[in-house]
Amino acid sequence: MLAGDTLKTKLRSLGHRCTSQREAIVKAIIDSPEKHLSAEQVYGALSGEESGAAMATVYRTLDLLEQIGILRKVDFGEGRARYEVITESGHQHHHLVCLECGKVQEVRQDLLSALEALVADEYGFEVKDHMLQFYGVCAECKPKSRKSR
C-alpha cells in the first residue's frame, strides 16, 4: 500500500513538490485505524506533530492528492468528505456503513466487474470508477439492535 517513495515520485513527476505536510497527510490516513479520514480528522491527527498543517493546507493537499490519483474522495452522506488511499489493483473498494454505530467496514472483493460490463453494453457508458456503499447494521450492532428496535 503505497511504497515508501511512490508519493514523492508521483508528485515530482507531475511537477509538484514533496513537502513534509504532504507526506504527513498521507501517513495520517495510512496510519489511522479507520482509513477513511475527513479533512478535520486529518488536521487533528497532525496537530501534535512537528509537521502540522493548516486547515487550508489540508484541504489543498487532499484535493491535489485526489487529482493525481493518490487518494480517493468518498462520501457517506455525512455532510463532509472523507479520503482513502488508493491501493494497487483498482476499484475493489466497497463500504459497509453501519447505520447504528457509524462504523465503516471495507469489502475487498471484486463484486462489480460483471456489472460494469453490462452498463457499458446497455448504456454505452464508459465506467472509470464506481462507488458502492451498503447501509445497514453491522455484525456487532445486530445483537444490540434486536432489543432496542
Added chain:
Amino acid sequence: MLAGDTLKTKLRSLGHRCTSQREAIVKAIIDSPEKHLSAEQVYGALSGEESGAAMATVYRTLDLLEQIGILRKVDFGEGRARYEVITESGHQHHHLVCLECGKVQEVRQDLLSALEALVADEYGFEVKDHMLQFYGVCAECKPKSRKSR
C-alpha cells in the same frame, strides 16, 4: 410513481400537515427532467410559483420527506445533497454519473441482490439499503472526449 394522494396520506398518518409547499416540492422533483434535485434547484423551481418556499422550508421539507420515506437523499460527491422520489419496488436505483457533463442517468435493474446476500453471509452485515454510482463518460460525451483528451 407516488399516487395522487400518497403524500397527503403519509403525512397525515404521521401527524404532519400537507401544505402547499410540501406538495410543490415533491412535484418539482417529479416534474424535473433530472429527477435528482439539490435544495437550491428545488428552491429555484418554485421561485416563480404561487406556492414558493423559503430556503429554510425547502431544507426542512426535504429532511422531513426523507425521514418519512418519500424521498431519498443521494450524494454524488458534489458538495451538496440531492433528493429523488422513492418509487415502488425498493432500492433498484443506481446512477451513472458522467464526469464530463455531470449528467446523472438512472439504471433500473436489480444488480445487487446477489451481492447483498453475499455481504450478509460473509460479513454478518444486515443490508438495509445501498448506493451504487458508476463514474465515467456517458454515451453522448464519449465521441467528444476522444479529441479533447
Added chain:
DNA sequence: CTAGATGCAAAAAGTTTGCATAAGA
C-alpha cells in the same frame, strides 16, 4: 534563486436554527 507551497484570516457555499407570524385541520 525562484516557482510553487504554506499559514493566516477572510470569504464562500451549503445547511441549520430561533422566533414571530401564518395557516392547516
Added chain:
DNA sequence: TCTTATGCAAACTTTTTGCATCTAG
C-alpha cells in the same frame, strides 16, 4: 382555535481563496 409550518435573518459547518511569507529543488 390551537398546534404545526413558514419566512426571515442570523448562526454554523465545511470548504475555498487572497496574499504575504517560506521553502524545496
